[in-house]
Amino acid sequence: xxxGDYYCEDTDWTDSYxxxxxxxxxxxxxxxxxxxxxxxxxxxxxxxGGGWWYYDDYAxxxxxxxxxxxxxxxxxxxxxxx
Numbered sequence: 152x153x154x155g156d157y158y159c160e161d162t163d164w165t166d167s168y169x170x171x172x173x174x175x176x177x178x179x180x181x182x183x184x185x186x187x188x189x190x191x192x193x194x195x196x197x198x199x200g201g202g203w204w205y206y207d208d209y210a211x212x213x214x215x216x217x218x219x220x221x222x223x224x225x226x227x228x229x230x231x232x233x
Contacts, residue, residue: 152197156206157204157205157206158204158205158206159197159202159203159204159205160197160202160203161173161195161196161197161202161203162190162195162196162201162202162203164189164190164192164194164195164196165189166185166186166187166192167185167186167187168185170185172192172195172196172197172198172199172202175192175196175198175199176196176197176198179198179199182196182198182199182200183199
């Protein structure tokens with residue numbers, strides 16, 4: 152979805168009734184009314200100001216970077232104390 156120069160992608164979140172963000176496109180005044188412990192429309196749906204927002208290709212690169220595998224920390228060495 153495009154808003155001016157910005158783009159937004161909804162997450163795959165669903166509310167307490169099982170409705171996804173596409174429902175909030177038609178009822179943005181209901182943002183926050185059906186949230187539950189699993190998340191909030193405010194955080195996940197573009198119509199409510201949430202979701203993945205980006206400007207051109209910049210955020211796509213950030214998202215790809217955030218999905219990169221996390222390097223596992225090892226504990227095979229003792230920490231240095233100064």
